[in-house]
Amino acid sequence: MRCKTCGEPAAINMRQHKLALCGEHFTEWLVSRTERIIEKYAMFGRDERILLAVSGGKDSLALWDVLLRLGYEVEALYIDLGIGDEGYSTQSKAMVERFAARVGATDYRVVDVKAAYGKSVPELAQERRGRKVCSLCGLVKRHIMNRTAYEGGFSAVATGHNLDDEAAVLFQNALRWQTGYLARQAPVLPSTHPRLARKVKPFFRLYERETAAYALLRNIDYIYDECPYSKGATTIFYKELLNQLEARSRGAKQQFYLSFLRAREQQGLFHRQREELELSECERCGQPTTASGLCAFCRLWEVG
Amino acid sequence: MTARAAVKKLDLDPEAILVIRNGELVTDDTLLEDADEVKLIAVISGGMGESVPPGGWRRR
Numbered sequence: 001m002r003c004k005t006c007g008e009p010a011a012i013n014m015r016q017h018k019l020a021l022c023g024e025h026f027t028e029w030l031v032s033r034t035e036r037i038i039e040k041y042a043m044f045g046r047d048e049r050i051l052l053a054v055s056g057g058k059d060s061l062a063l064w065d066v067l068l069r070l071g072y073e074v075e076a077l078y079i080d081l082g083i084g085d086e087g088y089s090t091q092s093k094a095m096v097e098r099f100a101a102r103v104g105a106t107d108y109r110v111v112d113v114k115a116a117y118g119k120s121v122p123e124l125a126q127e128r129r130g131r132k133v134c135s136l137c138g139l140v141k142r143h144i145m146n147r148t149a150y151e152g153g154f155s156a157v158a159t160g161h162n163l164d165d166e167a168a169v170l171f172q173n174a175l176r177w178q179t180g181y182l183a184r185q186a187p188v189l190p191s192t193h194p195r196l197a198r199k200v201k202p203f204f205r206l207y208e209r210e211t212a213a214y215a216l217l218r219n220i221d222y223i224y225d226e227c228p229y230s231k232g233a234t235t236i237f238y239k240e241l242l243n244q245l246e247a248r249s250r251g252a253k254q255q256f257y258l259s260f261l262r263a264r265e266q267q268g269l270f271h272r273q274r275e276e277l278e279l280s281e282c283e284r285c286g287q288p289t290t291a292s293g294l295c296a297f298c299r300l301w302e303v304g
Numbered sequence: 305m306t307a308r309a310a311v312k313k314l315d316l317d318p319e320a321i322l323v324i325r326n327g328e329l330v331t332d333d334t335l336l337e338d339a340d341e342v343k344l345i346a347v348i349s350g351g352m353g354e355s356v357p358p359g360g361w362r363r364r
Contacts, residue, residue, distance in 0.1 A: 001331040001333050001334075009330070009331075009334075010330075010331045011328070011329040011330065011331070012322075012329065012331060013331040013332070013333075020331060023328075023329060057349055058347075058349065059349075164348070208320075208347050208348060208349070209319065209320070209322060209347045212322055212345065212347035213322055213329060216322065216324070216329055216345065217329060224345075224346075226349060236348055236349075239320075239348050240317065240320070240348070243317050243319035243320050243348075244317070244319075246319050247317070247318070247319055
């Protein structure tokens with residue numbers, strides 16, 4: 001198979017686009033496609049400061065690389081969750097540090113959950129038996145992202161979610177008809193409160209194999225190991241199922257997610273679930289919350 | 305044997321695998337020779353931590 005642009009041997013074949021490209025032209029293509037997506041979905045402009053949440057995985061580091069190449073004003077945030085003694089979190093942080101050093105990004109931020117709040121996420125989960133580590137982790141990360149973005153004056157928080165991530169979550173939510181989630185899952189979540197920055201996913205139209213290929217071709221070291229708590233995660237199983245569909249019908253994953261967005265927009269699906277919720281400010285941290293008194297994050301740290 | 309056939313022979317899903325031959329990323333129609341050094345990279349990642357729908361302020 002040959003590169004459509006130069007005729008050299010192709011490095012990747014994107015069946016859903018009927019497009020094969022060599023390494024050089026693929027990385028160029030991915031950068032300009034990301035730029036088009038950012039512009040088409042009005043994610044952010046060049047005059048805005050963007051906080052990018054990085055995990056040390058392929059998607060977030062590839063996105064960091066792409067946003068820097070495009071000249072956006074981006075600052076990274078790494079949240080040290082304290083997972084696995086000298087294991088997962090330590091290694092993923094090392095990947096972030098290595099990439100930052102390589103691109104000369106000296107001003108990335110690190111929030112160490114244990115140092116800042118007294119307990120790592122696994123310790124918190126152990127104490128709060130009955131709550132799953134992954135849901136606690138999501139809550140902690142969202143709070144820290146929102147707070148860092150607000151305190152740092154950032155316009156938007158970007159994450160490295162790709163199309164496979166989004167399609168798997170959609171599949172999961174549709175299987176259970178979780179209408180609240182189905183109403184809100186989106187590549188751009190506008191700010192609904194002065195303390196909540198816009199959330200954007202510039203890679204949401206890219207397949208996971210494309211972001212992985214980009215990281216490889218750009219020699220970006222990323223953490224291959226999965227978070228130990230995600231072993232056997234249903235999201236991974238759903239991704240495998242969607243890949244089976246994709247193998248039979250090229251473009252199936254993309255069509256599943258994009259036609260959902262279109263149907264919701266054009267036909268007003270889940271409109272009722274979309275109503276704005278009234279937000280008050282947490283008595284302790286000031287972050288928006290639907291509860292009165294303390295927000296869900298601050299309640300986590302209450303003893304007992 | 306093509307890269308795709310090799311991946312399938314290992315009972316892996318070609319959609320979820322990238323093939324590196326002699327240090328170069330190749331498409332799955334590439335013929336692999338005995339002397340080639342081949343590395344397979346799994347691309348699927350992510351548990352719920354990153355994939356939970358973000359930003360939803362749910363009613364309690």
